Every structure is written in structure tokens, then in C-alpha cells.
Amino acid sequence: MEEVVVLIVGAGPSGLAVSNCLSHLSIPNIVLEREDCSASLWRKRSYDRLTLHLAKEFSSLPCMPHASSSSTFMPRKCFIEYIDSYISKFGIEPIYSRSVESGLYVENEKKWRVEARNTLTQEKEVYVAQFLVVATGENSKGFIPELPGLDGFKGKIIHSSEYKSGKDYENKNVLVVGCGNSGMEISYDLSNFGAHTSIVIRNPFHVLTREMVYIGMLLCKYVPMTIADSVVTFLGKLWYGDLTSFGIHRPAKGPFHLKLASGKTPVIDIGTIKKIESGDIKVLPKIVRINGNNVVFENSVVKRFDEIIFATGYKSTANYWLKDYKYIMNKDGMPKRPYPHHWKGENGIYCVGFSKQGLAGITRDSVAIANDIDEVLHGMEGKIKVT
Ligand SMILES: Cc1cc2nc3c(=O)[nH]c(=O)nc-3n(C[C@H](O)[C@H](O)[C@H](O)COP(=O)(O)OP(=O)(O)OC[C@H]3O[C@@H](n4cnc5c(N)ncnc54)[C@H](O)[C@@H]3O)c2cc1C
Numbered sequence: 589m590e591e592v593v594v595l596i597v598g599a600g601p602s603g604l605a606v607s608n609c610l611s612h613l614s615i616p617n618i619v620l621e622r623e624d625c626s627a628s629l630w631r632k633r634s635y636d637r638l639t640l641h642l643a644k645e646f647s648s649l650p651c652m653p654h655a656s657s658s659s660t661f662m663p664r665k666c667f668i669e670y671i672d673s674y675i676s677k678f679g680i681e682p683i684y685s686r687s688v689e690s691g692l693y694v695e696n697e698k699k700w701r702v703e704a705r706n707t708l709t710q711e712k713e714v715y716v717a718q719f720l721v722v723a724t725g726e727n728s729k730g731f732i733p734e735l736p737g738l739d740g741f742k743g744k745i746i747h748s749s750e751y752k753s754g755k756d757y758e759n760k761n762v763l764v765v766g767c768g769n770s771g772m773e774i775s776y777d778l779s780n781f782g783a784h785t786s787i788v789i790r791n792p793f794h795v796l797t798r799e800m801v802y803i804g805m806l807l808c809k810y811v812p813m814t815i816a817d818s819v820v821t822f823l824g825k826l827w828y829g830d831l832t833s834f835g836i837h838r839p840a841k842g843p844f845h846l847k848l849a850s851g852k853t854p855v856i857d858i859g860t861i862k863k864i865e866s867g868d869i870k871v872l873p874k875i876v877r878i879n880g881n882n883v884v885f886e887n888s889v890v891k892r893f894d895e896i897i898f899a900t901g902y903k904s905t906a907n908y909w910l911k912d913y914k915y916i917m918n919k920d921g922m923p924k925r926p927y928p929h930h931w932k933g934e935n936g937i938y939c940v941g942f943s944k945q946g947l948a949g950i951t952r953d954s955v956a957i958a959n960d961i962d963e964v965l966h967g968m969e970g971k972i973k974v975t
């Protein structure tokens with residue numbers, strides 16, 4: 589059994605950021621990670637052409653801005669290099685291959701008891717901590733919906749987190765379910781590699797370019813969000829025109845309010861819309877059922893597919909391993925308190941990276957958590973400066 593002050597679960601950007609902020613305040617902490625590397629989402633569960641959505645000034649972790657030489661919108665590989673530099677610059681030493689299986693609050697000791705499995709030796713390890721930080725991510729597990737007949741689908745099924753590139757899909761009939769950024773980007777990539785690509789669209793969403801989002805992010809710093817929403821929506825309408833004939837409708841709420849209220853990210857178009865307009869990518873409505881290789885859609889169209897890619901989003905898994913999730917989360921493993929109060933629970937538990945605000949949200953959460961723990965321990969005002 590090991591006694592620690594702060595135990596952090598997960599060595600993604602969130603876990604690393606909190607660890608660094610705590611160490612800056614000389615607060616001892618350890619980080620447990622189930623994989624054999626840090627930032628496993630970026631290294632193992634993302635596709636080749638992935639590039640950061642937000643400009644680098646909105647995509648850094650505390651205490652280390654991106655290099656002036658790096659591109660404004662960083663490719664996945666550069667972001668991984670940034671993570672590696674972050675770890676070595678601040679001497680963060682996550683303990684890898686430790687899958688946390690249980691987290692319980694021991695009332696009489698006022699401590700958290702955490703059990704982890706060493707995935708190399710299968711041995712159990714027990715940690716006792718004064719503070720527990722949940723950093724296992726809101727994208728911990730790919731979500732595939734239940735659809736009538738899906739079990740009997742004769743082709744291959746994958747989740748978007750397993751997709752790497754379209755190179756093995758040439759001439760195949762591929763259905764992409766889900767039109768968030770994963771679904772839209774994967775459809776574009778598939779089509780570039782010569783796959784016959786269709787995408788399911790069932791609800792309204794905003795379509796913007798990354799430059800429009802950048803303008804909006806800058807505006808949000810200086811003017812009310814309503815103005816940023818109006819400007820960006822106007823630019824989106826001007827650039828893309830009316831897309832309703834392709835099944836694409838705009839939500840009533842503006843893109844930034846929607847992101848804040850529900851976490852729904854606008855589609856940041858990389859060329860998919862042009863391919864939809866030209867007919868290279870076909871849009872289909874909601875799936876009714878699946879019969880063998882045939883998929884039946886709400887408009888009664890029936891189409892045969894070789895493969896289905898579910899770009900239907902992710903789920904948190906904190907509710908599985910964190911037995912006493914009630915002190916901070918709902919039973920879906922997401923914070924029970926609304927933004928911006930989501931990061932703090934009761935009895936010394938915190939969560940970072942659950943605000944659906946990407947890397948910028950992680951920076952805000954980790955600074956707030958480290959300052960709060962410092963205050964509980966030392967009764968002083970926080971000292972962290974995010975640079
Ligand atoms: C495809 C994709 C692209 C994205 N692009 C952007 C972007 O461009 N800009 C942006 O700001 N945000 C983006 N995001 C949001 C993104 O999730 C965050 O920016 C960031 O990666 C989240 O970091 P995290 O550390 O909270 O979670 P993760 O990166 O998911 O890290 C969590 C870590 O916890 C580990 N873990 C999970 N369960 C356990 C357990 N039981 N025991 C031990 N370890 C565990 C995991 O292995 C993982 O390494 C993107 C998300 C996705 C899915």
C-alpha cells in the first residue's frame with residue numbers, strides 16, 4: 589500500500605497538466621495511466637490526418653506556450669511532440685500500465701482508497717490518497733448505438749477511434765454514421781482514397797471553417813459571446829449558403845453558446861461540404877434497421893454496404909472504476925455540477941477535462957484544482973500563473 593497526497597488517474601493532457609500545476613506548488617502527486625504511454629488518445633486512438641481544431645494559442649497546457657516555430661493549427665504529430673516536451677521539461681513521471689479499477693472514499697480515515705492493476709504482471713496495487721483527481725477523459729470509450737439488426741451486419745464495423753486512414757477502403761461501399769467532426773473528416777478521407785462514401789445526418793449542426801472559429805474565439809475574449817455567435821453564424825451563412833437540400837440545417841442557438849451549453853462542437857469543415865455538394869459523399873437520414881449487408885433508412889432508401897464506421901461519439905468511463913462517483917459525478921461518469929463549477933466535488937475529489945471545452949478547458953480546470961488543493965493544504969491564495 590502506498591500513501592500519497594494527490595493521486596491523479598489518467599496521463600492524458602489533463603492528468604499531465606494537473607500534475608505539473610501541483611508540482612509547481614510543491615504538492616506531491618502521482619499519475620497512474622492504464623496504457624504504456626501518455627496521451628493515449630492522441631497516440632493510439634486518432635487518425636493520421638488529425639490536426640488541432642483551435643489555433644495554438646488556445647491549445648496549450650499551463651506554463652508552456654507552443655513554440656513560435658510551430659504551425660498555427662498543429663498536426664497530431666506536432667501536438668504529441670509538444671506533450672513529450674511538456675513531460676520532459678517538467679519532469680513528470682506517470683506510472684504506466686496501471687489500470688485503475690476502483691476508487692472508494694473511506695469515511696473514517698477521510699481518505700481515498702484506489703486499487704490499480706499492473707497490466708504487465710496482473711498484480712493489484714493499493715494507493716491511499718488525501719485528494720483524488722479524475723483525469724480519465726470524456727472520450728474514454730467509443731460509443732456505438734444499438735440499432736435493430738446491427739448484430740447481423742455481414743460487413744466490418746469499427747468505431748471512429750480505430751480509424752487510421754482510407755487507404756484500405758478503395759472502391760468499398762462505406763457508411764459513416766455520425767456527422768460530428770470525426771464523421772465529417774473520416775468521410776472526406778475515405779472519399780479521397782476512392783471509397784464510395786455515405787454519411788448519416790439526423791440533427792442540425794453548425795458548419796464553419798477553422799478561420800471562422802478562430803475569429804470567434806478572439807471575439808469571445810473582448811465582446812459578449814452573443815456577438816461572436818452572430819458574427820460567426822453570419823460568416824458561415826455567407827460562405828456555405830443554404831445547405832438544407834443536403835440535409836444540413838443550422839441550430840437555433842449560436843455555435844459558441846451551443847458548445848458551452850451542450851458541448852456540441854461545430855463542424856469545422858476541411859472540404860467535406862464541397863464533396864457533399866458535388867455528390868462524391870452521399871447524405872442519408874436516420875437508420876431504421878440493418879438486414880445483412882443492407883441498411884434501411886428513414887426515407888425508405890435501402891443501400892448495401894461493405895463496412896460501417898461509427899463516428900457516434902464517446903463516453904466517460906469514470907462511473908465504472910470510481911465506485912464513489914456520487915461525490916462528483918452522475919451515473920454517466922460526467923460532472924454533476926454545471927460548468928464552471930464542475931471540477932470540484934466533495935471529500936477531496938476533483939475532475940479535470942470534463943467541461944467539453946477541449947484543451948483550453950483543461951488548462952482552466954487544472955489551474956483551479958491545484959490552487960484549491962493548495963488552499964486546503966496551506967490555507968493560502970493560489971500562486972499559479974498560466975503563461
Ligand atoms: C478525435 C478527437 C480530436 C480532438 N481534437 C481536439 C482539438 O483539436 N482541440 C481541443 O482542444 N480538443 C480536442 N479534443 C478533445 C480532447 O479530448 C482533449 O483535448 C484532450 O485529449 C482530453 O484530454 P484528457 O487528458 O482529458 O483525456 P484523454 O486524452 O482521453 O486522456 C485520458 C487518459 O486516461 C487514461 N485512462 C482512462 N481510464 C483509465 C483508468 N481506469 N486507469 C488509468 N488510466 C486511465 C487513458 O488511457 C488516457 O490516456 C479532441 C478529441 C477527440 C476524440
Ligand SMILES: NC(=O)C1=CN([C@@H]2O[C@H](COP(=O)(O)OP(=O)(O)OC[C@H]3O[C@@H](n4cnc5c(N)ncnc54)[C@H](OP(=O)(O)O)[C@@H]3O)[C@@H](O)[C@H]2O)C=CC1
Pocket residue numbers: 638639640641733748765766767768769770771773788790791852853874875899900901902
Ligand atoms: N481536432 C480535430 O480535427 C477533431 C476533433 N474532434 C473532436 O472530438 C470530439 C468528439 O467528436 P466526434 O467523435 O465527432 O463525436 P461527437 O459526439 O461530436 O459527434 C457524434 C455524432 O454522432 C451522431 N450520432 C450519435 N448517435 C447516432 C445515431 N444513433 N445515429 C446517427 N447519428 C448518431 C451525433 O448526432 P446527433 O447530433 O444527431 O446526436 C453526432 O453527429 C469533439 O469535440 C470533436 O470536435 C473530432 C474529430 C477531429
Ligand SMILES: O=C(O)C(=O)Cc1c[nH]c2ccccc12
Pocket residue numbers: 641642801844847853854944945946947948
Ligand atoms: O475541437 C474540439 O473538440 C474542442 O473541443 C475545441 C473547442 C473548444 N471550444 C471550441 C469552440 C468551437 C470549436 C471548437 C472548440
